[in-house]
Every structure is written in structure tokens, then in C-alpha cells.
Amino acid sequence: MEEVGSATTTTTAGGAGFEPLEVLEFAVNTKQAAIEWMIAKLQAPADKSGADLCVSAMVMQHNQETVLFIGGSTSRLLLGAEMMDMMKEYKDGNQREFTVEDISNFRGGENPDMFLTMAEKQKIIFRELENIRATDSDEYVPGYEFIKLYQGRTIVKKLLSADLIKNLFPIHDQEFLKKMGADWYKKPVASQPIEKIQHYFGEKIALYFAFLGFYTVALIPPAILGVLYWITSWQNLYREALFAVFNLVWATIFLEAWKRYCAELAFKWGCMDFVSTNSEEPRANYHGRMGKNPVTGKPEPVFPKSQQYMRFYGVTVPVLCLCLTVAFYAMLGYFWLQAKVDKWYLEDKSWLNLFDTFMPTVVYAIVIAILNAIYRKVAVRLNEFENHRLQTSYDNNMILKLIMFEFINCFMSLFYVAFYLQDMRLLKSHLAALLITTQLLGQIQESILPFLFHRRRANRLDKAMSKFDTLQKVEFYNGEVSTDLQKQVSIESTMDVYNGTLDDYLEMFLQFGYVFLFSSVFPLAAVWALLNNFTEIRSDAFKMCRVFQRPFAESASNIGAWQIAFEVVSVMAVMTNCALIGMNPEVQKLLPSDITAVNIVIVFVAIEHLLLAVRVSVAYFIPDVPGWVEIEMAKIAYQSKLALQKEQLARNLQKKRHEDLELNF
Amino acid sequence: MEEVGSATTTTTAGGAGFEPLEVLEFAVNTKQAAIEWMIAKLQAPADKSGADLCVSAMVMQHNQETVLFIGGSTSRLLLGAEMMDMMKEYKDGNQREFTVEDISNFRGGENPDMFLTMAEKQKIIFRELENIRATDSDEYVPGYEFIKLYQGRTIVKKLLSADLIKNLFPIHDQEFLKKMGADWYKKPVASQPIEKIQHYFGEKIALYFAFLGFYTVALIPPAILGVLYWITSWQNLYREALFAVFNLVWATIFLEAWKRYCAELAFKWGCMDFVSTNSEEPRANYHGRMGKNPVTGKPEPVFPKSQQYMRFYGVTVPVLCLCLTVAFYAMLGYFWLQAKVDKWYLEDKSWLNLFDTFMPTVVYAIVIAILNAIYRKVAVRLNEFENHRLQTSYDNNMILKLIMFEFINCFMSLFYVAFYLQDMRLLKSHLAALLITTQLLGQIQESILPFLFHRRRANRLDKAMSKFDTLQKVEFYNGEVSTDLQKQVSIESTMDVYNGTLDDYLEMFLQFGYVFLFSSVFPLAAVWALLNNFTEIRSDAFKMCRVFQRPFAESASNIGAWQIAFEVVSVMAVMTNCALIGMNPEVQKLLPSDITAVNIVIVFVAIEHLLLAVRVSVAYFIPDVPGWVEIEMAKIAYQSKLALQKEQLARNLQKKRHEDLELNF
Secondary structure, eight states: OOOOOOSSOOOSOOOSOOOOOEEEEEOTTOOHHHHHHHHHHHHSOGGGTOOOOEEEEEEETTTOOEEEEEEOOHHHHHHHHHHTTOEEEBTTSOEEEOOGGGGGGBTTTTOHHHHSOHHHHHHHHHHHHHTOBOOTTOOEETTEEEEEOOTTSBHHHHHHHTTSEEEEEEOOOHHHHHHHHHHTTTOSSSOOOHHHHHHHHOHHHHHHHHHHHHHHHHHHHHHHHHHHHHHSOOOOTTHHHHHHHHHHHHHHHHHHHHHHHHHHHHHHTTOSOOSOGGGSOOOTTOOSEEEEOTTTOOEEEEOOHHHHHHHIIIIIHHHHHHHHHHHHHHHHHHHHHHHHHHHHHHHOOOHHHHHHHHHHHHHHHHHHHHHHHHHHHHHHHHHHHTTOSSHHHHHHHHHHHHHHHHHIIIIIHHHIIIIIIOOHHHHHHHHHHHHHHHHHHHHIIIIIHHHHHHHHHHHHHHHHHTTGGGEEEEEEESSOOOHHHHHHHHHHTTSBOOOOSHHHHHHHHHHHHHHHHTTTTOTTHHHHHHHHHHHHHHHHHHIIIIIBOOOOOOOOSSOTHHHHHHHHHHHHHHHHHHHHHHHOHHHHHHSOTTOOHHHHHHHHHHHHHHHHHHHHHHHHHSOSSOHHHHHHHHHHHHHHHHHHHHHHHHHHHHHHHHHHHHHHO | OOOOOOSSOOOSOOOSOOOOOEEEEEOTTOOHHHHHHHHHHHHSOGGGTOOOOEEEEEEETTTOOEEEEEEOOHHHHHHHHHHTTOEEEBTTSOEEEOOGGGGGGBTTTTOHHHHSOHHHHHHHHHHHHHTOBOOTTOOEETTEEEEEOOTTSBHHHHHHHTTSEEEEEEOOOHHHHHHHHHHTTTOSSSOOOHHHHHHHHOHHHHHHHHHHHHHHHHHHHHHHHHHHHHHSOOOOTTHHHHHHHHHHHHHHHHHHHHHHHHHHHHHHTTOSOOSOGGGSOOOTTOOOEEEEOTTTOOEEEEOOHHHHHHHIIIIIHHHHHHHHHHHHHHHHHHHHHHHHHHHHHHHOOOHHHHHHHHHHHHHHHHHHHHHHHHHHHHHHHHHHHTTOSSHHHHHHHHHHHHHHHHHIIIIIHHHIIIIIIOOHHHHHHHHHHHHHHHHHHHHIIIIIHHHHHHHHHHHHHHHHHTTGGGEEEEEEESSOOOHHHHHHHHHHTTSBOOOOTHHHHHHHHHHHHHHHHTTTTOTTHHHHHHHHHHHHHHHHHHIIIIIBOOOOOOOOSSOTHHHHHHHHHHHHHHHHHHHHHHHOHHHHHHSOTTOOHHHHHHHHHHHHHHHHHHHHHHHHHSOSSOHHHHHHHHHHHHHHHHHHHHHHHHHHHHHHHHHHHHHHO
16 A cells, blocks of 8 residues: 655646735834745745745835735645645545545545635645744844744744734635625524534634524523513512522533534534544644654654643642732722721711712722733733643633633622622622623623724725725735735724634623522523623624634634533532522521521522532433434544554555565565 | 455364363253254354354263353354454554454464463353344244244343253363462462453453452551541541541542553553444344444344333333332331330330340341342343343443442431431441441351352362263264363352352442541541451452352453442542531531531531532543553554545545546446
């Protein structure tokens, strides 16, 4: 059997025309030496440690900014797809890792130019950009002796962090956007075009929208129940308890059902982990001395695990503890101040003092905003410092850091009111205020502001239009760029950068907490959440399509640490709701009158343990992966096993024949 | 590439001599027609739906029992090894599934006669025996029209359950036994020869002994601490609490560490699940209409999952609930009677009444013994009725059924004393009595009785010796059986049958519960357990080697549902110990004197939740599989993936060439 060489094969040379896929914009005043050096790296063939891409450079007349339009030949892109183990649909309907040699057996492989989608091409080029690493002759960025380069580290990330590259983004596909938008944010009630979203934005963002949609639908039953409780006079003493139990079971089922749906989507998209993550490529920013992957044998940086642990436990944990303590004391300070001011007001009910009663809240809000800004910077630094090998573990650790802080900010105060002050009226109003204001603020931030920005951008468009003729061609020029595209890119370069799904998930996470942690106190929370999410889907979709630069498609097989975060909250919800109901004097009246206070507590602790046991068993007995996906995956694993056996056998037979031949001589 | 055909290839015809591997003993008076029919099935070639094995039949003169010595030619056995996907060591040191064609590349493959171990050969033959299934012409067992046969069902199991086959066992390997015994039960302090045990008894039994050894070593630290507490006067009020917390953390670490060690063993033995269980062969007793496996495509019985669920929830669950309720009421009845009798005795302290105070315990013990016997029969029936596809799921469901019943019998009474009666003195004495008596009884059952039996067997040996010449050859005779072996088999056929690891694990499980559930009350429990296990290892080993017929080797990659059972107990231990410590008046004195009773409870509930959270996180953060095993597994998965790609490509190229050729004509 021959070795499957890949680097040498080329399919239909891609000279059909230059398709610009990504834009790289240098900052004003970037030295020409650095720009030319970068362009040379982009264009140089692979054997000269270049990316072998097509580049057309232009200069904006009014500010002398250099803009690079980057593309690649079809054969270059297909090779890139093979190198990154891209999953494509095989003719038998399964998702397989693409290889150039086997292209004719992939669906659509007859026409190599049209084989890859635009998003896929952009993903390939992005990876190639990241793979431009400093060689031993690159000591610093030409023209910038103070920007040191280290052999093997990604150059593009360095230039981005040094602010020499101002913008790096894939170009939007206006036609596809229009089609997708019509099915998505323009329809008030309809399921989202998840496949299209995955096609255009990649799995990570598609999973966010799938989750958002799934969660919104899951909110309908609790919302209906909440409304029923609210409008009917049908009231009895068990109602809070019943509602809470329903919510707990419902939250568990929802989270388990989501896992199954998510597994289905991931399997369909071919991004289910078959092989361990040990064989995945490391992140661009992962560094260490060069070694090789223990599984695949491919060269990659190696960073000792022990040092990673040391960094985490020695640096991250103490710093985080400090930050969380500060946040906690800020909260305590707020309650102390509020109590003091309230007392003053009770003593002297003047207008001035009434105004003062709002002061602590305002001060706290400002303090939180400042702390939050600082904390996020620190968290990103720490996370980068921990040097995670995989994007997923980087993301998960970032999520963990964020959640801990936000949990203290958002929920600790509710816990304080509920269990220390034990003031149910205050809890209800505090909860309602938090839920409704955060949602209103969120809506303004995500719907109204984007709409205004969109307006402003339309105005900018006119200005930009008048500037095109000033775009100047420069010597590095691999192909023509149409004026329409030049126009489009000029607009897109002024758009905001999408910061990833982190904040979007965080919003849902906090909402989930508000709705389920205290559902026995405020059953209407689900209604508010439902109303909010209904518009949230549309405004998030609009934001993705019209407000932000197109993000790079990232793959993901699940929602990562968020799943665990939601599950932890659903477990905590069992505890908080049992405690809240147990504290309710109305409920206590239901128990036999001769019961002691201690026994009341024990009864509710027993109920809580029972519910926790139910929760654990439900989660255990619902399989995380639907039956058909499991069987399909087992099929692939089984076939792989047989293929390995066969290959081994063939290789051994060949070796033997070889030895026999040698013996004969 | 050629298809890897297996059925046609034969390596060195195995005519070196007949090696009897297994013995099948018919009951006295079994009709000759049935015996001859069975022998014919055993000897018939595969294409006549026979097992293609070698059989030598003999008749015992004194009772006319027919004994079959069963063996197989080397090529037959190797083929069987391939059919059952047996894992063998490849020349590169890895475990691979054996194929006849590739034999020369497996370690020891140069000598096919010696390639398989005796245990492996016996396992293969047993599988072949199970695979003798009724054909459409077999309506009933010849000579027994009332024993109906159903097409596709295993004949041997049917004959066993109809008591026509009295004994079916693999023959012991005296030489190996002697060697293994010297390293095992004859050494008072030494690690067990786990590899040898796996080699001789198979993975399932080897894992039991590995677990027993691991658990015994893990008991040392709590035992030392327990002794220290007991002998020193160093006492303070925190001691129970400290000891309990130590035990909880220790139990968690032990269970996690065991998982890792178990994964290592399973990987070394090549029985780690790479592929999903969907591709495994079904149990011999699994029945349904014939269909094919959705993953491998091999023919196998198919039984709808929905019906399985219906049987479980519709029949098993109600019956079990009934049984458990009866057991629970028996326990309540015992306590009620005991209280009554104790009162009588207090009223009239006569000798007769003192005697009466022991009556309830005796009655309860008898009732439990009867209930237990009935319950076990019911449980086995139900488990068989549920028709599990895999041996592992059959075993796990059996374990579950057993544990629930034993839990009520053994622990419920302790819970009753601890939390309903809240009598710590009674709890301590009850616990000590339970622990020590069960262990003493166990030791008698497992050490002293076997020794006596062994003696008796030695006497039988003499008797048997005088009977050999009476063993009569009959017409079905594939080879000579040495007199020594005839002698040995005569003895072995009188030995007890090993009932599987179920009861051995159960003993450890109950002990684990006694030690950890109430460790804050009775710290010396660990010492007793340690002492017991120390001899337990030896007596169990002796039992396996000298008391029982050799069991069939079964493979297993972990201890199955026992892992979960131990984990559940370790979680419950957190709850019980927190409650016990919280109820301790000495501990309560430590808290601020102005604390209310309600707040004491809340404090201990909070501590309990904290400990549970610690337990969950420890379990979450310790990986279940050691790093090196994970990497080795990833390597195999990665190579399989590459091989599948390569194979697919080769197949497609061939197809294309074929099509091109056809086009040319």
C-alpha cells in the first residue's frame, strides 16, 4: 500500500480568478518595512515558511492605511482543508475528514472550486495566517526593534497585540446574509435556520443560537404556570411548593434534553469528538519548547502539565480569591450602607434623605462596573498565562473565571436577602428589580443601540462611497478587487468586533439563575424571561448579521463549561427553593402543630435530599446521546477498528514478503 | 486489497494429541438418545451447525453417568479465538484483536499449539458450546418430548436448566495452580499475583481480587487512626468530627484511585472498551426474533427496547417494591417485638424472660434468611425475564436488585437506631455486633469449612482412586485421556460450583458500609475490617484454587455497578456522619451557647452540603483514567481513523479503476 501523501497532489489549479476572503488592515503609520515583510510572509511558498496565499494590497488615500485583501487558490485551500482535518459530507451521507486525494468521493467534489463554502475557506485562511510563525531569522518585526519575536510563535497575534494590525476579519457574504436574515430575525415566530447559521458562522455560534432557542421554548411551560398562578384566584398553600418542584424537575429535564439535542447537532455537523482531544491541534497562542504530539506524532509546542498546574494553583487561584473577596466585601459594604441610610431616612423623612436612600445603590453599581472592568482584564491575562493547549479548555477556564465573579455580583446579594435578612418581600422586589432592569438594559444595548448604530453606519456608507476612488493600488497585487467589494470592506472595517459567545451565554446564565433559584418566591420570573428571550433571539441575530464584523467560524461539539454551570445552578435551585419554602410561615402552618422547629428544618432537609436524589437519578437515567447517534458513532468506531486490523495485516504481509525476498538473495 | 477471509485458513493442523479442556457430565439416567444427540452436535462440523470439537465420552461404572471430555484442534481453537475477537499481545507490545491470518505477528505466534493459554482455550470452547443453538429440525430434546427447543436458543443452557447436564466445567491446571498458590494464599504478607490470576481465572475474578487487595491497603490509614484514638488518652471534642471528615475524604480518594488503577489493569489486559458495547456479542440466554446487529451487521437476536422497559417498569419494579416493603416491615416488626420483650423483662427480671429477650433477634434472623432465599430466587427470575442483551447489563441489574434488599436488611436497622431511636450506645453495640458476627460467620464459612471440605475431599480421593478402572470407554472417542486426568476430573466433579463474584463483592460492600457510614460513632470498625480482609484475601484465594470447580474465565473492564454502589454509600456516609456528629451533645456544647436548636441543625446541614460539594469536586477533578492510558487509547483511536481513511480511499480508487475499465469496453 502506498503512503497517502498529500502535499504533492494538486487538483485543478485555481486560477479562475482571485476571490478575496479576508481583510487585514494595518494601523495608520505602520512602517512600510513591516508591511512588506508581512506581505512577503503571506505570499511566500510553504517551503520558505510562508502561507502561500494570494494578497492584493491597497492604500487608503485619506489616512494612508494599508488594506490587504487575502485569498487563496483552490488547490491551496483544499490542501489547507486536509491539513486541518476538516469534516465534509461523504457521498454515503456521513461526515468524514477531508483528504485531497479522495475529493471525488465527497459530496460536491466534482467541482473543486465550489467544493468549500465561503465560511470554510475563511476558516482555512485564518488557520494559515495563525500558522505563519517566526523563524530563527526573525528576531524582531522589521522597523520595530522593540517588538521581539520568538521562534515558533504566531506572528499575526503578535502584530495584533502590538496594535500594528488594526483589523483582521473575514468578508461578509451579502447575498447569503440576506437570505439567512429573511428566515431569521425578520420572522417574528419561526424556528431559527440553524443549519444556515452553522454554515455561515460556524458551530460555536450556531450552538449558541440553538441553545437560546431551545431554552426559550423550555421556558413556555413554567411561564404559563406562572401566569395561571397569577391571574386565577386558585390559590392554596401548596402552590409555591408545587411550582418549585415542577420547576426543578423541568430544569433537569431541559438540561438533559438539551445535551441530547446538542449531541445530535454535533453529530450531524461532523464535529462530535470521536478521537480524544489529545490529537487535536493546539491553539495559536499555546507556547512551549518544540516537541511532538504524543498521539499523532506531528510537531507541536510542548508545555509541561506540572507547570500548568503550578501556574493555576500558585497564581490564578490566589489572585481570583483576592478579587472575589473584594467583590464580596463591596456587597457587604453596600448592605451596611443601605441599612444605615434607611435608618437615617426613618429618623428624618426629608426629601434630601429620600434621595440619599438611592445613593448606596448608585455607588454600588459604579463600584461593580469598575471592579468588573478590572476583573475581566485580570481574568483574560490569567487565562492566557495558564497556557491552555486547546481552545476548548481555554474557553472553559475563561467561563469559570467569569461565572465566579458574576455569581457573587448578581446572586450573592439575593442570597444575603433571602437567608441572612430573611425578608421575603425585599427578596421579591429585589429579584424583580434585578431581572427587569438587567433585561431592559440588555434590550437597549442589544436592540435599540444597534439599530441606531445601523442608521449611523448607513450615513457613513455615503461618506465612504465618496472615498473609493481614493483607494490606491500598490505593487503587491495578486488580483482585481471589485469596487463593490472595496466599498463593502470599507464599511465592514468600521463595524464592531464580535467578542465571542461569552457575554451572550452569561446573560442567559444569569437569567436562568433569577428564574429558577428563587422560583418559589417569584413565579412570574419565567414570564419576563420568556418575553425577553423572544426579542433576544431576534436582536442577537440582527447584531450578528448587521452590526458586527463577520466573526471567524469556530467549531464546537457542545456548549462546554456552560452546561456544567447551568447544571450547578439547577442543583442549587433545589437547595434554595427547599429553604425558601421551609422558611415560609404559611407552609409551616400546614405541618402538625406539635412539631418542633428543629423537626421542621429536618423535614425540609429530608425533602431537599430526596429532590436532589431524584435530580441525580433523572440525569443518570437519561442517556446523554440519542440512541441513533450512539449507533452511528459505534459503526464508525467499529469500521475503523476493522480497517486498522486490515492495514496492519497488509503491512505485515508486505514486510514479510520483503524479508523473504532478502532471504532469497 | 484482498478480503480478510478467516474461515478457510488453517495453521498447522492440530493433530498433536487430544488435550481435554472441559468436562460435561450428564445426570444419571439421562437417556442415551439425548446423549448421542448432544455428542453429535459437539462433533459435527460448523456447516452442519455443530461445534466441530473433539469429544471423548466415558461412562462411570458405578452409576452409569456419562462424562464427556471436550477439546478442540489447534486450528479450531484459533478460529474460535478470532470469532470472539480475543485480545492477544501483538509483537509491538499492544493488545490487539487476534486474527488467524495475522498470527505470526502476535507474540508467541510462531508456535500455534502453544499460542493460546489453557484458560483462553477453555473460554473459546465454552463459547462454542453456548453457540450450539437449536436448528429448525430440533423440536425437542431426543427422548424428552416435553423439553421443547426453540430455534436459535442455546441448547446447553436448556439442558443445564432441565438438569440433564449435571456438571459443565473447565479442568483445573494443577501445575499452574501450585505455582500460583505459592505466590498467593501461601504467602501471609505479599501483593497478590494479579497477572497470574487474570491469566488463570480471567479478568472478572482478577478484578475482584485486585479490588479486595486495593481496598484492604486503603483501610490501613483509617485503621491506624482508629487504633491511635482508641489507645491514646489524646481526646478532645473534635475527634469524632475530624475522624469522620478524614474518612469521607479518604473514601472518595480511594474510590477514584481504584477507578484509575482498574483502568490501568483493563488496558494492560486489552479489555478496555474502545468501541461501544453496541458491537459486543449478546449473552447466550438473550433471545428475540433473529435480526442483525446495527453496528457490526452480524446476525443476532433482536428484542425491542420498549418491551425491555415495559418488563422492567411493569413487572420488576412492582415486584421489587413489594419484596422491599415486606423486608422493611419485618424489620419494624423486629424492633416492635424487641421493645415489647425488653419491657416485659424490666417488669419481671426472671431467667425465662432474659432468655426471651434474645427471641426476637433469633426470629428475625430466621425470617431474614427465609426472605433472602425467596428474594434471591425471585431476583434471578426477574433478571432473566428482563432479557438483557449483554452480560454486563445482566450483572449490573442483578447487583442492583441484590443491593436494595441487603441494604434494607443490614443498614435500615442501623438507620432506625441512629436516627429514629437516636440511641448512640445501642447504635455502637448494634454496629459492633453486626460487623463482628458477620465477619466471624464469614470466616467460618470461607476458611474453616473449606478446610474441612478439603479434608473430606482428600478422603474421597482415595475412594475415587479405586473407581478408575471402572471408567468405561464408549464408542464416541476422539482421543486418549490419561488416568491421572480421569482421576482429577472425578474429584473436580464433586467440587462446589463457584457462584460468581456477586457474594464476595456483597460482603465487601456491606463491610464498607459498616465502616464508613457510622465511622464517627465506631472508629475501630476499620481495624476489624482490616483484620478480616487480611485473612479474607487468603481464604478467598484458597477457595478459588482448592474448593471450587474451575470457573469459566469471563472478561470485564471494571467492577460494574459495584463502583456506583460504593460511591453511593460514600455519599450517604457524608450525610449520616454529619447527622451523627450534629446530634452529639458534646459537639453541640462547642457552639456558642446562645445558638438556637434550629441554627445548630442549619450549621450541620451547611457543613454537610460543603462536604458533599468537596466530594463531588474531588471526584470530578481526578481523571478516571491515568494520563498514559488515555494517550495510548487515543493513539489507537487515531491510527484506526487514519486506517479507515486509507482503506476508504483504496476501495474508491479500485472502484474507479473498475469503472474506467468497464468504460473502456
